[in-house]
Amino acid sequence: MSEYFDLLEARSATDRDAFWAHALPAQVAAAQATPALAGALAGVTASAITSLAALAALPVTRKHELLARQQASRAAGGDPLGGFSTIGWRGLTMPRTARRVFQSPGPIYEPEGHAADYWRFGRALFAAGLRAGDLVHNSFSYHLTPAGAMMETGAAAIGCTVFPGGVGNTELQLQAMVELRPQAYAGTPSFLRILLEKADEAGLALPHLVKASVGGEAFPPSLRDAFAARGVHAYQSYGTADLGLIAYETAAREGLVVDEGVLVEIVRPGSGDPLPAGEVGEVVVTVLNPDYPLLRFGTGDLSAVLPGSCPSGRTNQRIKGWMGRADQTAKVRGMFVHASQVAEVMRRHPELARVRLVIEGEMANDRMTLKAESASAPEGLAEALAASVRELTKLRADVVLAAPGSLPNDGKLIEDARSYR
DSSP, rough: OOSSSSSGOOOOHHHHHHHHHHHHHHHHHHHSHHHHHHTTTTTTOOOGSSHHHHHTTOOEHHHHHHHHHHHHHHHTSSSSTTTOSSOOOOTTTOSSSOOOEEEEEETEEEEOOOSSSTTTTTHEEEEEEEOOEEEEOOOOOOOOHHHHHHHHHHHHHHHHHHHHHOOHHHHHHOOOOOOOOSHHHHEEHHHHHHHHHHHHHHHHOOTTTTTEEEESSSOOOOOOOOOHTTOOEEEEHHHHHHHEEEEEETTTTEEEETTTTTTEEOOOOTTTBBBBTTTTTTEEEEEEEESSSSOOOOEEEEOOESOOOOSSOOOOOOOOOOOBBBOOOETTEEEOHHHHHHHHHHOOOTTEEEEEEEEEETTTEEEEEEEEEEOOOTTTTHHHHHHHHHHHHOOOOOOEEEOOOOOOOOOHHHHHOOOOO
C-alpha cells in the first residue's frame, strides 16, 4: 500500500517547478477571461507568468473584495458570483454548468464544478490515515456551506464509504457511530470531543473509531493528545470554501504540507509583497482551477513557511498552520487605519525591517506610536516616518526606532492596545 495519495507528493522540486511553469500561463489566461479579473490583469502576458516570482507581480484579490464585487453585481441584477467563475447555470453567461453552488457567511457564493474530488481533500484524508473501504462519519455541515461536500468527495476519491452526519443531532449521530462502527471521523475537533464525552456519559464504547481528519477551527496539541490517549489519531487540514484544500498535516506532525493543486505565498499583511521564509504574514493562494480561477487570493489568515521538507517524504513547501487573522483595521479618532497603510509606509522606507503601529490609551483619547526596526537609521528617519504616517492616515504618530529583531515575528502591523472599559 502506498504511503502517499499519489506520486506528486514526492516529486522533486525541479519537476514541481516545471509543472507550474506549464500550468500557470493557462490559469492566468483563464482568470483574464473572467469579468472580475480582466481589468486587474489587463496588459499581463499570460505566457510570461511561469514562476512564483513572476506571479508575485500580479495583484492580490482579498476575500472582502470578492464579497464586495458579488454584492454589487447582485444588487445590479448581474452575476451572483461576481464575475469570478467560469461556470454557472441557466440565465448566466458562463458556457459550462456548475454541479452545485454553496453559500458561506457574507454571504459569499461558491460554485462547485464537475471534477472528481473538486476541492482536493482526498490528499488530506489519506494523510490522516483513511483508506479504501473505511467508513467515514462526516460531521461537517451539509447545509448551505460546502464543508460536508468537500470531505465527502475527498473520501470518495480514496474509496471510502461516508455517513453524512452533518451538524447537530448529537444523540442520533452517536447512535449511528455505535451501530455502524465507523473507522474514521471528519469534522471539527470540538464536535468530536462532544461525541466522545457523550459516549463516556452514556457508557457507550467506540472501539472501531481510530482515525480522524479535523478542521474548521483551532486544534491545540492538548486536544490532539487527549484524542490519541483514547485511540483516535486526528490530523488537521486547512482549506477554505473558495480555494479547497490549502495544506494538511501528516504523521510527522511538523507543520502542514501544501497541497499539490495550489501555490502558497506568505505576504506582508495589507500588501502583496512576499516575505522571506520564517516571517509571519498573510497566506495568499493561487489555485489550479479553471472553473474558479482565483489568482493570488488573500485568505486573511496568518502563517509562515517552515524550512526544509516534511520527514514523511512529501517534498512540497510546508507552513506552520493557522496563526491568527491578518485583518488589522482599527479606528482612531474617527478615522480607519488599515494594515495596507502601514505596509505602504514600509514600501516608502525600504531601510526598515519590521514595523508595528501601536494604538494605546482609552477610546476618544488614543495615541499612535510607530515602532520601526532599522539596522542603520539615516538621519531624519524618525521625522520622515512620522510624515509618511500622517500623509497616509491623516493622523499623527510618535516614532520609536528599534533594533533589528526586537519586534515580535507575528505578522501584526497594527496592535490595538487600548482600554475598552
